[in-house]
Amino acid sequence: MPRVFDVLADTFAQEEVKTCFALLGDANMNWATRLAERGCRMIYVRHEHCAVAAAMAYARKTRDVGVASVTCGPGVTQLMTALPAAVRASLPVVVFAGEAPLKSPWYNQGIDQAPMVTATGAAYHSLHFPSRMPTAIRDAFLQARTERRPVVLGIPFDLQSRPWEGEVTLATPSRALVSPPSPSPPAAADVECAARLVAGAQRVVVFAGLGAVEAGAGQACRDLAVRTGGLLTTTLPARGLFHDDPFCIGITGSFSTEVGLECLKEADLVVAVGCSLAFHAGGGGQLWPNAEVLHLDIEPRSVSQGQTVARHHLRADARLGVEALTAALPAREQSWRNNALAARIRTEPPDSLRFDVEPGLLDPRDAVVALEDALPVEWELVNSSGHCSAFFAQMPSRPNERFLTIREFGAIGNGTSFAMGVAAARPDSTVVLFDGDGSLLMNIQELETIRRHGLNILIVVMNDGAYGSEVHKLRSEGLSEAGSVFGFADFAGIAKGFGLDGQTITDAAEIRAAVEAFARSGGAAVWDLRVSDKVVSRITRQAHPPRKQPA
Ligand SMILES: Cc1ncc(C[n+]2csc(CCOP(=O)(O)OP(=O)(O)O)c2C)c(N)n1
Numbered sequence: 037m038p039r040v041f042d043v044l045a046d047t048f049a050q051e052e053v054k055t056c057f058a059l060l061g062d063a064n065m066n067w068a069t070r071l072a073e074r075g076c077r078m079i080y081v082r083h084e085h086c087a088v089a090a091a092m093a094y095a096r097k098t099r100d101v102g103v104a105s106v107t108c109g110p111g112v113t114q115l116m117t118a119l120p121a122a123v124r125a126s127l128p129v130v131v132f133a134g135e136a137p138l139k140s141p142w143y144n145q146g147i148d149q150a151p152m153v154t155a156t157g158a159a160y161h162s163l164h165f166p167s168r169m170p171t172a173i174r175d176a177f178l179q180a181r182t183e184r185r186p187v188v189l190g191i192p193f194d195l196q197s198r199p200w201e202g203e204v205t206l207a208t209p210s211r212a213l214v215s216p217p218s219p220s221p222p223a224a225a226d227v228e229c230a231a232r233l234v235a236g237a238q239r240v241v242v243f244a245g246l247g248a249v250e251a252g253a254g255q256a257c258r259d260l261a262v263r264t265g266g267l268l269t270t271t272l273p274a275r276g277l278f279h280d281d282p283f284c285i286g287i288t289g290s291f292s293t294e295v296g297l298e299c300l301k302e303a304d305l306v307v308a309v310g311c312s313l314a315f316h317a318g319g320g321g322q323l324w325p326n327a328e329v330l331h332l333d334i335e336p337r338s339v340s341q342g343q344t345v346a347r348h349h350l351r352a353d354a355r356l357g358v359e360a361l362t363a364a365l366p367a368r369e370q371s372w373r374n375n376a377l378a379a380r381i382r383t384e385p386p387d388s389l390r391f392d393v394e395p396g397l398l399d400p401r402d403a404v405v406a407l408e409d410a411l412p413v414e415w416e417l418v419n420s421s422g423h424c425s426a427f428f429a430q431m432p433s434r435p436n437e438r439f440l441t442i443r444e445f446g447a448i449g450n451g452t453s454f455a456m457g458v459a460a461a462r463p464d465s466t467v468v469l470f471d472g473d474g475s476l477l478m479n480i481q482e483l484e485t486i487r488r489h490g491l492n493i494l495i496v497v498m499n500d501g502a503y504g505s506e507v508h509k510l511r512s513e514g515l516s517e518a519g520s521v522f523g524f525a526d527f528a529g530i531a532k533g534f535g536l537d538g539q540t541i542t543d544a545a546e547i548r549a550a551v552e553a554f555a556r557s558g559g560a561a562v563w564d565l566r567v568s569d570k571v572v573s574r575i576t577r578q579a580h581p582p583r584k585q586p587a
């Protein structure tokens with residue numbers, strides 16, 4: 037006779053869950069073991085946060101639901117950073133969590149899980165009636181897919197262990213119930229209005245976000261930019277959508293390049309396609325003081341994240357909307373495009389300010405140039421957080437389909453998890469994680485998971501021996517940096533302790549040979565790039581200007 041956990045595992049198998057990131061305890065281990073027996077690849081991580089964070093990256097890369105599992109009580113409380121991050125990034129994730137046994141008057145791991153989970157913006161469902169559980173689980177997958185947010189299922193583990201009573205009938209799986217929505221075309225009158233606006237503009241920038249990526253609007257955006265004689269740019273998550281276009285000015289937002297900023301200042305119209313015009317993307321117009329904004333989106337906005345962002349709107353699927361707009365435009369004579377501008381975009385560094393770097397340490401920007409040159413273009417890149425992410429983001433030749441960053445909640449410590457999620461989603465690929473030393477140390481235990489599961493991940497850590505973000509801000513305030521400077525951790529030694537390869541790199545010229553060696557060996561490795569903390573990113577200098585020395 038099956039037990040309840042058997043049927044729950046059957047339900048997940050019927051949802052075609054191929055990969056689950058889990059950390060076991062009393063309240064999920066029977067279920068997880070059964071799920072593994074049904075052919076699901078289990079990736080057993082070493083911290084629950086990493087289970088959900090890896091499932092987030094997996095969801096983004098596969099465009100499917102990511103699945104994670106944790107035990108009750110302390111298993112669930114560990115999720116308080118990953119869940120809001122998944123909510124803000126609109127990622128569909130289902131978490132199988134246990135709950136304390138119902139039969140016990142007291143249980144040491146008992147805690148009221150629902151309010152914690154719902155406070156993050158995720159949904160929480162307590163399942164306390166076995167015969168309804170299969171349908172409730174299916175509904176959780178449906179909810180994750182349609183609302184694009186995490187859903188946590190809390191199931192008391194004494195109920196899971198009971199014998200299943202009666203027939204086993206599984207619900208129709210969620211996949212069969214969600215018909216992919218047809219892309220919405222724009223209304224003709226709206227296209228006419230938007231086309232008048234675009235036709236009257238002299239300097240147009242087409243600014244694409246992940247919505248444009250998902251809608252397959254890349255080519256349509258390129259065509260619109262050609263038709264208007266304008267330029268292309270993307271948000272940070274969508275970077276690389278126009279990687280091979282000579283008139284793409286790179287990322288717009290905190291990580292804009294010098295040439296990009298100059299162009300944005302000259303723009304008189306920004307056509308923002310499939311993006312949320314978020315604060316960090318300059319959505320409020322800080323970067324384009326002279327431009328009107330036309331927001332083309334399935335949900336065009338006037339106000340986003342507390343800022344007024346757009347006065348003109350075109351409601352449509354990104355591809356259909358941009359195609360209709362381009363078709364409605366008259367041919368034009370003048371263009372912003374010319375060879376000199378293309379040459380500047382191609383050759384000028386993102387940030388030209390020079391710093392005195394100590395001997396034996398790297399300028400992080402030189403390291404990024406060397407990595408950009410040497411890393412094979414088919415390798416998957418994962419960007420993490422911290423001050424160093426401003427440098428790592430500058431790899432203009434890399435296509436968006438081989439890039440991932442998720443940072444809507446601004447948390448450090450996710451790099452190893454995101455890299456594992458990508459490695460699981462693209463098992464035949466090599467994954468390169470770019471992380472900071474502080475962020476990597478926050479979940480360093482996952483090196484063990486990476487080794488045990490044989491994941492093909494190269495971790496490139498920009499080691500400034502510090503929480504760089506904090507150092508530069510504290511220096512700008514004239515305060516002691518003691519709480520943010522730690523000295524160089526020996527990541528090569530740490531990697532070796534976990535059974536991985538490790539290498540310390542202090543000269544950018546070593547990077548090419550190291551990449552070639554890693555391409556031959558495969559496996560997992562950590563490269564410790566020793567960088568100077570003297571080099572301050574452009575956005576940090578701007579937001580936290582160097583303190584004036586008293587005369
Ligand atoms: C979970 C979490 N804790 C603390 C912070 C604050 N914080 C932002 S960046 C940062 C330093 C990151 O250091 P590192 O990974 O070495 O990158 P660096 O800034 O030095 O390049 C910290 C502590 C945060 N964003 N998230």
Ligand SMILES: [Mg+2]
Nearest residue numbers: 472473502504
């Ligand atoms: Mg650091």
